Amino acid sequence: MGQLTGQRAFITGGASGIGAEMARRFTKEGATVVVADVNDTLGNQVAAEVGGEYVHLDVTSAKAWEEQYEIDNNFDIVCLNAGVSTHQNVLGEPSTYPLERVDNDSYYRIMSINVDGVVFGARGIVPHMVARKSGHILVTASLAGIIPIAPDPIYGLTKHAMVGFVKSMGQALEPHGVCISALCPGFLDTPLVSPLAREFAASFSLGVMPVEVAGDLAMRALTERINGSQWVVSAGFPISRYEHKDPFLG
Numbered sequence: 001m002g003q004l005t006g007q008r009a010f011i012t013g014g015a016s017g018i019g020a021e022m023a024r025r026f027t028k029e030g031a032t033v034v035v036a037d038v039n040d041t042l043g044n045q046v047a048a049e050v051g052g053e054y055v056h057l058d059v060t061s062a063k064a065w066e067e068q069y070e071i072d073n074n075f076d077i078v079c080l081n082a083g084v085s086t087h088q089n090v091l092g093e094p095s096t097y098p099l100e101r102v103d104n105d106s107y108y109r110i111m112s113i114n115v116d117g118v119v120f121g122a123r124g125i126v127p128h129m130v131a132r133k134s135g136h137i138l139v140t141a142s143l144a145g146i147i148p149i150a151p152d153p154i155y156g157l158t159k160h161a162m163v164g165f166v167k168s169m170g171q172a173l174e175p176h177g178v179c180i181s182a183l184c185p186g187f188l189d190t191p192l193v194s195p196l197a198r199e200f201a202a203s204f205s206l207g208v209m210p211v212e213v214a215g216d217l218a219m220r221a222l223t224e225r226i227n228g229s230q231w232v233v234s235a236g237f238p239i240s241r242y243e244h245k246d247p248f249l250g
């Protein structure tokens with residue numbers, strides 16, 4: 001028996017990288033998976049590989065989310081994972097892509113995918129999970145939600161926003177039997193990490209982890225089930241829970 005036997009999971013950005021890995025791992029653990037993405041070719045491939053379902057969903061569209069949950073909201077796990085960086089050089093010298101070069105289109109694009117996409121996805125499923133007094137919302141933030149990421153401050157902004165959202169929602173959901181937690185990994189081997197970023201990571205011994213680590217990280221968050229928690233991992237370090245201190249209450 002897997003640890004997720006009988007559960008249904010919905011995964012945004014499930015066509016590639018971390019989302020696809022979660023689809024594979026959850027399936028191995030006994031769950032059935034719905035892969036949601038805008039990349040229909042890859043999304044259908046991943047869904048076929050895991051014996052799941054594929055839906056086209058642009059996470060930036062509030063209307064698309066409403067329609068999705070009207071059709072199907074019976075999920076034990078909702079992974080709000082789709083995300084992008086502002087530009088290719090998420091690592092590198094801070095001066096390679098200064099803030100003044102982030103034009104409006106790039107700014108609105110990352111904000112709508114990384115922030116709106118998570119807020120809409122959570123907003124729509126919360127009432128259903130609360131009514132069932134069960135469920136887990138897993139948000140893919142990043143280590144960049146906890147530490148600075150000077151070459152892409154807007155990426156850092158969106159990921160810090162996700163950590164703040166999860167911490168606050170965790171307290172709000174706790175009395176209702178619903179859990180929300182954040183995944184905060186360092187670099188994982190996915191198409192999001194450009195060749196230049198890999199070079200930079202290597203020069204600073206940061207390392208890029210195999211994508212399977214994302215499956216372990218998600219399973220740790222799901223099995224520990226601590227509301228508002230952030231789960232971190234980086235090359236050479238084990239998975240652990242990041243615990244911040246309240247500046248006044250400790």
Ligand SMILES: NC(=O)c1ccc[n+]([C@@H]2O[C@H](COP(=O)([O-])OP(=O)(O)OC[C@H]3O[C@@H](n4cnc5c(N)ncnc54)[C@H](O)[C@@H]3O)[C@@H](O)[C@H]2O)c1
Nearest residue numbers: 013015016017018037038058059082083142187188190192
């Ligand atoms: N790879 C890393 O090193 C790393 C580290 C920490 C956090 N993350 C985060 O993990 C998440 C997944 O990233 P990844 O590395 O797997 O990248 P990826 O590029 O492999 O996958 C991202 C997926 O999101 C989908 N997507 C993009 N815009 C979308 C939209 N509007 N609606 C629906 N789907 C959309 C893409 O089609 C793609 O399938 C992101 O939130 C990313 O910020 C990645």
